[in-house]
Amino acid sequence: MLMLMPARFGYHIAKNSSSILRPISILRFKSNVPSAKQSKNNLPADGIPKKSLPSEGEWKHLKLHIPGENVQTNDLKDRIPKFPLGKENVPTLLPRPGVPQVGKNFTFRQVIGILKNKTQPELIYESEPHRLYFLMCFCASIIFAIYGCVLFEWATWIANKEYDENEKEETNLAIRKREWAISLAMYLAPSAALFLLAYGAALFPTKLVRRIWYLPGPVEHIKFTSYPFIPGRPTPVYTVPLENLKRKHAARVWTGKGFYGTADKGFFYFTLLETLPNGKTKNWIVDRKGFFWSDGRVFDYLFGKETLQEAEAGIPYDKQFGIINQEVKKKKQQLREKHGVLWRYKMAAEEFGKDIKKLGGYITNSKSIDNKKKTDNGKQLPKGK
CATH class of the missing domain: 1.20.20 (F1FO ATP Synthase)
Structure with missing residues (x-):
């Protein structure tokens, strides 16, 4: 009896130990820690989440709204507006990727430098549909x-x-x-x-401009497209030297309103004047509602023939006239404080006195010239001697 007890006791211990270890292994199997095989299967092959990449259908739809990616056709259906007509006023073009914007990262001078250093034609404008x-x-x-x-x-x-x-x-x-x-x-x-x-x-x-490209080189050129007169014909393409294409003096592109700073309630387009070889001019219509490279100040610099400082300031002409009027009023106020209420008459009297002195100087000069001529004629010898 005493010899059999340790064996039976050991048997019970082994049996109980196996029953104790079994739930531990079950708990490890049902734990929340993912296995190595499962984690490998959940990762994408290229390491990029699949949701961040658009599908083929989404990419085709997205390309329709990226400037320069959509193929512009000349079918009759492209000229018929969709009803209700309010849909035609909704912008459809997205900003073009890679275009620098004036702000914290780039100054206006740097943006112009990036455009000037281009080696390939750069799309700088695309219009919305002109239905x-x-x-x-x-x-x-x-x-x-x-x-x-x-x-x-x-x-x-x-x-x-x-x-x-x-x-x-x-x-x-x-x-x-x-x-x-x-x-x-x-x-x-x-x-x-x-x-x-x-x-x-x-x-x-x-005369409506659809797309505009900037062509870099020793002689800068501008290439743009328009509409054919008859639907279905090829798209007219024009290439003009930049110096022969300018905007009207009073039609400033930059207004500071809208996404590209080109929106204007009074005029929904601006005009570019092309100087032909025979000296005549030709008008081209550019819609303000469209994609502009960077913002409207770039167009004031290119087509307005403005300096970098003038284009960067972007002061509209009405504000410029307002500044000039304020300076004139300030100068008048200074003259009023200096000469009194009758400063206009005093200034007019001073100008009148200056004119009288000039007139007297002209008279004395003319008399001296006449006297000199007479003396010179008296010194001349008579003819035949």
């Missing part, structure tokens, strides 16, 4: 054409009426026809003017 422009031009052209046709019919009717009424007064057929032609030409003048307006309204979309 509303096409709609307005189409409506204006139709209205002018209808009124032109009405006036054309009225002109022929009134000219024929006068021709018939002059039958009794004028018997000479040649004179009657001449008077009829003169009256018809006179009455057709308003109709011709309206037909010209209709043609100009129809031709206006061909």
Whole structure:
């Protein structure tokens, strides 16, 4: 009995120890610590989360809103606006990646330096869809054409009426026809003017600028595209030296309003003037609602022929006139304090006295010149001696 007790006791200990270790192993198996195999399967192959990369369909949709990535077509459907028309005023273009912005990281001088140091053509402008422009031009052209046709019919009717009424007064057929032609030409003048307006309204979309590229080099050039007159035709592309392309003096691009600082409530576009080789000028329309490289001050520097300091300041012309008027008022106030209330009359009297002195000097100089001529003539020898 005594010999069997240790063996049985050891058997119970081993049995109990195995029962104690079993739940410990179960707890380790159900713990929250991930296994090495499971952690490897959860990581992406390239180490980048898959949600940060757009899918192929998302990328195609995103490219439609990045300037320079979408292919611009000339189909008729691209000129028909979508209803309601309020959708056409919603911006659709995103900022182009990699374009420097004036701020904490870059100064305006550095931004211009980056643009000047480009070795490839750089897209600096892209417009939003011009569907509303096409709609307005189409409506204006139709209205002018209808009124032109009405006036054309009225002109022929009134000219024929006068021709018939002059039958009794004028018997000479040649004179009657001449008077009829003169009256018809006179009455057709308003109709011709309206037909010209209709043609100009129809031709206006061909002046709209769609994209602008800056071409670096020893001689800087600007390349831009527009619309063809007939839908479906190839896109017109123009390349002009930068010095031959400028904006109007009063049409400043930078307003300080909007995302690119180009928004303006009064004028929704600005005009670029192209100087042709024959000396004539050609107008190009640039919509203020679109993508601008950096901001509108770059365009004032390129096309406004302004200095870096003037373009960076970005002071609109109305504010410049206000500053000049304030300086003039300040100077007038100083003159009033110095000369009194009648400072205008005192200044006028001083200017009048200066003019009198100048006039007296001219008179004395002319007299001295005449006397010198007389003395010179008296010293000359008579002819024949």
